[in-house]
Amino acid sequence: MTEAPSHRFHPLDSGIVPRFAGPATFMRLPVADPGEVDIALVGVPFDGGTTNRTGARHGPREVRNQSSLVRRVHHLTGLSPFDILRVGDCGDAPVNPLDAAESLALIENYFRQIHAAGARPLTVGGDHLITLPILRGLRSTAPLGLIHFDAHSDTYDSFFGNRYNHGTPFRRAVEEGLLDPKRMIQIGIRGAISDAANYDWARAAGIRIVFMEEFISRGPADVMAEAGAIVGDRPTYVSFDIDGIDPSMAPGTGTPEIGGFTTREAQALIRLLGGVNIAGADLVEVSPPLDPSGLTALTGATMLFEILCAMAARDPSDIDPPPR
Amino acid sequence: MTEAPSHRFHPLDSGIVPRFAGPATFMRLPVADPGEVDIALVGVPFDGGTTNRTGARHGPREVRNQSSLVRRVHHLTGLSPFDILRVGDCGDAPVNPLDAAESLALIENYFRQIHAAGARPLTVGGDHLITLPILRGLRSTAPLGLIHFDAHSDTYDSFFGNRYNHGTPFRRAVEEGLLDPKRMIQIGIRGAISDAANYDWARAAGIRIVFMEEFISRGPADVMAEAGAIVGDRPTYVSFDIDGIDPSMAPGTGTPEIGGFTTREAQALIRLLGGVNIAGADLVEVSPPLDPSGLTALTGATMLFEILCAMAARDPSDIDPPPR
Amino acid sequence: MTEAPSHRFHPLDSGIVPRFAGPATFMRLPVADPGEVDIALVGVPFDGGTTNRTGARHGPREVRNQSSLVRRVHHLTGLSPFDILRVGDCGDAPVNPLDAAESLALIENYFRQIHAAGARPLTVGGDHLITLPILRGLRSTAPLGLIHFDAHSDTYDSFFGNRYNHGTPFRRAVEEGLLDPKRMIQIGIRGAISDAANYDWARAAGIRIVFMEEFISRGPADVMAEAGAIVGDRPTYVSFDIDGIDPSMAPGTGTPEIGGFTTREAQALIRLLGGVNIAGADLVEVSPPLDPSGLTALTGATMLFEILCAMAARDPSDIDPPPR
Amino acid sequence: MTEAPSHRFHPLDSGIVPRFAGPATFMRLPVADPGEVDIALVGVPFDGGTTNRTGARHGPREVRNQSSLVRRVHHLTGLSPFDILRVGDCGDAPVNPLDAAESLALIENYFRQIHAAGARPLTVGGDHLITLPILRGLRSTAPLGLIHFDAHSDTYDSFFGNRYNHGTPFRRAVEEGLLDPKRMIQIGIRGAISDAANYDWARAAGIRIVFMEEFISRGPADVMAEAGAIVGDRPTYVSFDIDGIDPSMAPGTGTPEIGGFTTREAQALIRLLGGVNIAGADLVEVSPPLDPSGLTALTGATMLFEILCAMAARDPSDIDPPPR
């Protein structure tokens, strides 16, 4: 039996408290203030950047619900992230469902506080626009690298004349100096596009785009080796759009795209993040109204645990302290 | 056999073309320009005014789909609205899903054109905020009366500091002089409220609120007699929020409230509109992502037909020409 | 404790065999040959007469499944039909899903055998066309009377140039002398129609049509008193189309029509059948693919039990022996 | 504007914090210890007493989720229970999903502590067996009265040779002297039964059973006047089985029975509880796996608010202090 650490941030024991009991927090962890934890599990219930099918605002609630099925110890490594790090449920960022601009400010501020408290955020969205204010909140002396799993590159300039929506966050983040395009890689991109020139900006900026078809032919290990080389050892953000995964395994999302990652591939990809200096991560675009079976939220919750393990895999003392 | 009128605006004949065939227009009617018709069936696929559960943006599409089940002749009166009036599918108003203010302007403009063309609009939403720009588009020399069926009075002042959302349209419309509060009645209102003072503004303004409990004890005929007296013979708008109907019969809506109208009551209410001078009408808050069975959209489509019959029941020559 | 009768046709005891156990037969009764029983529960899995949304072919299977929830004794009368009559599951009539004409012949033949064996059939459809071959199979020296609960009168002449479909069975049955139109009553009819002249044939033939609106104002007792007077004491067929019930309570049907019977009204109606000389009965148009919750099949199974009680309520010795 | 009371037990303000945000507690209330509150909202996630279709163990979780739609102030009375009483989410009673006997002891003990702390429990089940250990936990010097809304009387002696299941709690409670059968009324009972003698024990014990059919003919006011007379002014428990409500409005339950209460009737019934000395109450048999739309949990959450208002309606100083 692994010896339990002395802190209070343990998931409930499922041999004593049934998984279906009590209010649902992320992974059945205690509610926490950011200052108490190493990893802050946070929800951002905002989908005001969605151009077509909304619903991701309900993502944090349902991922909490399904994360009751998450267990403690990774079966391959035998390590529990909860033994290594203090992990807690830091609630949801405030948002204004009627005002995207105000929401961006509220979210940024919330993450600035988490960052200031010394915790690394592991966030559940919300649509992909939320990554922009998160990155603003984590803003530091140098831009972050990015490893981005998604069906879509989200580097459009605008939709409907609007520059801040879930199709544009990474373009804005590069423009604002939050991300270093030379240290960015997008994996799993696929599907028809609105314009043949769609990827030109990204490529010109130096972003590496790995189409799904390239991924299929090379496999996770080869692609992630390249990803590691691109982001290097400096702080890097990890963004996981659930629509990167195939819609048979994650149907509840606003912009499904057939031909996606299997969950086995997605797990393999995340497990290969081990050496990356992860400054924060998110899982976005889980849309419960489009997910009656709950499978998408379950897939999301399981990927959240994998990402958490990746964040715990590297000796915390080896993680750059959050530069303030 | 009723003699068919000479115009081209007939629903497809279900004894020849199956109800499941072809692209879905409202009631299987031809696509039309507003200038060609007496009644313009219009969609407004906008739900940017929704504070909690979105999805009404998909309402027009799915009401079109379910309206394939609508037939031609009312079984009680024996009249077909399509024999009396030219009715067509005038498409959807343009909207910007990322910009509520722009959407209000786009919708207003679309309805101004319909109004100018001499057609009366019968609209499918979208959330209830859309009624505001519709009323702006129909703005005339005098404010309109209102008969409003709903679980909620939608006369709040603001939510999240925002004054233009689906909880506020009727307050704004009164403030803007679009509606005459003395000629307004709201029927079916029920459910707990956020603040005990919620209805004070409405009552002070002179709006008549009929709680569901009062409706239950009085019945449709008595309540609608009062409604007729309140709105009188001058032009009146009819707004039907699908959540006025019980969630067992219309589950697919963002703010369901148990204890609502049965569909039989709702049909009775609309059939008692016959003498009203209807300048336009809408059916709002059908949210297909929350309606997997399609029953809500079917209920909505059937109510749309009932409203259409009510609009046709009064001799068109007796309807005030749209004042421009 | 009611003394158990000596025959073998008892439902399984739910205090010993769980309701979810074993293959599903109607009401957990034994499989039987028609010659062994007084009432033959039969399925007719045919929906080849359906003009729009099919699926009723799966009705018998799913009504069997949901009928596992049916119990033994009526709570109001205290009588168990199984103590009075031998009731068994006589399987499904043979059908050819690719050939309506052949199916009509197969079904007719199956019911002729049941009739010849001296059992009264209580059938689960299938779409409403099946009532025609059932009536042919039950053909006797004199036409039967009919009490018919439905949203639609099903007395059209043809659809798509076809005279044998689920919109026409009662017209054909009258034309063939199977039913006496003067002893026919249709209750619950409602909804828009394709042609204003739709009901003219029926009325000219002498069929009594009770619109839902008339039913609402008069109530079950008054309407059923009239029904009893119309059919008199001679053999009468009872046909219950599940779409007579409101789609909130029976959504899984091909042609739902809002504003229908509540189940409480439907139960009251059937309980008022007690004095009728029931020669056979059916429950049709349950469409499981449109009924993911199973509520429609459950409603159907419960109505089947009520009809069975009505068939058992009259002293069997007082029922006309099946004339052969 | 009602002046807010000084205690901390307020629901979150939905004009500031969206209803979809954060972990779900009952009615978005703070988590509380029983000693801090007047009314303890408690979950009992146990369905080990279920003979057929399980799932009620998930009831507390999903009722919490849907109760985010509950608001603060009753629209008819204008009073907020939260202004009158301190109400908090006291979590779930411990249970052992693999051991019914141990669960009964754990639940009893949990409610004994709530009772000792001076709070009145308002509980969400779980199946109906949980009412037995709750009543044991509330055991006082004298048996309680009972007002019981349900489709089933739950006074069987045993199923499968087992005397402690969701068909037997009220028989056991009478036998154990927890309830006074002369002060018990059961309303809404209906549906076929397994044995004609089913109700004999209950009637012999003096329990008043009001079948649904009697309720329909008399109406809520008359029945509840009788209920008030039966229970009198002494402490009384209120138990609401969600299957008392019609399955069209509450489909997600293990033993649905057509022909039930409408929600309007259910609301009327609860509102007529105002004068009753309510020692505790529960809402049971919500089964989320059978409720994909969430309508049952929403109905349950709304009824919970109505019961809470009934508990708050009587001046708390007029409520018997919990006898210890």
Added chain:
Amino acid sequence: MTEAPSHRFHPLDSGIVPRFAGPATFMRLPVADPGEVDIALVGVPFDGGTTNRTGARHGPREVRNQSSLVRRVHHLTGLSPFDILRVGDCGDAPVNPLDAAESLALIENYFRQIHAAGARPLTVGGDHLITLPILRGLRSTAPLGLIHFDAHSDTYDSFFGNRYNHGTPFRRAVEEGLLDPKRMIQIGIRGAISDAANYDWARAAGIRIVFMEEFISRGPADVMAEAGAIVGDRPTYVSFDIDGIDPSMAPGTGTPEIGGFTTREAQALIRLLGGVNIAGADLVEVSPPLDPSGLTALTGATMLFEILCAMAARDPSDIDPPPR
């Protein structure tokens, strides 16, 4: 930016008109007459050839709906089929849901007109029987080749004594000289069969059957190279039964068979069609009543786009003009 061609057959721009707006046509393209287009997108809403679970009659409607998610430009090739070819929605073929023989004639005639107008049809079914009248409509001087993706070979002789159903079209088409069996290949065939001799006729006729297991071991490129060799350069029809794809990715179909193509494999297969001289193509057996999530229709719509790109990939001037 690709320069837009001068014709009017463009999908709506999703940066201006939201994907959820307006009536749904295939890929949001204009309605067209066959004479106006190079590729005619057509629906055939007929499932009267189905032996078990029907519903494919609703396929065209729902594929239209889900095809709103289809974009303009293939991400791998950078080409838009809409820039190369005129593509429009040519509506649905007339059918008689009550008469298979008449439907076969109606469908044949409709496709004869399309063929005569010089357009190549890309059709959405309907069940697989529709391929037979389509091939009759396209009948030319020489039989066509066939590349057929499916779980089933559909070369049975008859079911229920009926020779024209969705299990027999390819046998009939060979017998009628519409297809050249030596130029036919069926890929993905799998699952238990009714008779061990099932494939004997096909093999004797010279049809190449590639079982799923052979496909798995060889991969798309190798199999499609063989397919290309088999059909050669002469006109070839492509038929894609959605049940070729695994039911996890395409659950909404009448005869699901586990162990199917992944969508990635399906996309790879279609992309390898580039050199084939495609005279027409279809996508069949999408059954919306069995597809509540819409995933099957979405998968179908995306495959439709892939097939369209394959039809556009070959220089149109290099496509044989439709021989008349």
Added chain:
Amino acid sequence: MTEAPSHRFHPLDSGIVPRFAGPATFMRLPVADPGEVDIALVGVPFDGGTTNRTGARHGPREVRNQSSLVRRVHHLTGLSPFDILRVGDCGDAPVNPLDAAESLALIENYFRQIHAAGARPLTVGGDHLITLPILRGLRSTAPLGLIHFDAHSDTYDSFFGNRYNHGTPFRRAVEEGLLDPKRMIQIGIRGAISDAANYDWARAAGIRIVFMEEFISRGPADVMAEAGAIVGDRPTYVSFDIDGIDPSMAPGTGTPEIGGFTTREAQALIRLLGGVNIAGADLVEVSPPLDPSGLTALTGATMLFEILCAMAARDPSDIDPPPR
């Protein structure tokens, strides 16, 4: 045409009796007594060993329903198990849903009778606890080997202080001498665990655990070669937990775990069982309330057929007679 054997145990012919007709037995086979058959298809509708999400008690009923889609002849081998062996539906084992201990005894006794009758059982659960009493019922002179496909090893010692639940059967079976741990292999194990020491007992006992990740890298043939070597030629039990398959392909199960077997892999694994001396087999944890689409039950039914073929593949005369 394969010559039909002389026994009466044939599935219904789907070219004559539609697949949707009649009560559902396993694979549309006759009901049988164990003494009449070589393979007894049996249901065990018990889920009282489930710690979290129940529902597997409904598994046998729904697998029967979906197994109507199963056909007669394996497409790869061309053999029909029904031609080689007598296979019948032997009904469900008796269970007590309220008493796990009694259920264990009832189930054991039922399987002892099957074993004594000389039939090999092929069972549908029920949760995984049922394997324990099945193995007790099959107890012979020597412990059996085990090939076990699952996401979980089910070798825990206890949950909630309870030693007999669906997480412990294989530990109990080894302790009781029913299984020989040296002849046990578990394939597909994956997912986070509650304790890092979880697998220690199993490994110490000599059980071979093949994690999913090892399976992915080695493939079915290599792993099954090892399995064959481990179990050797002596009698071996095969247990297939449906959650071994990926939740996209088998969502309806209580403890889904992403990253599972594809159905193609599952089929390949079972087909490689051909040489194993199979004394009995089961398929467990199909939970219909969590499987609204029926895909899980369909997957289960298809796997059941594959297992049946594996049981038939070895010359029956070469199978050890059941030692009594």
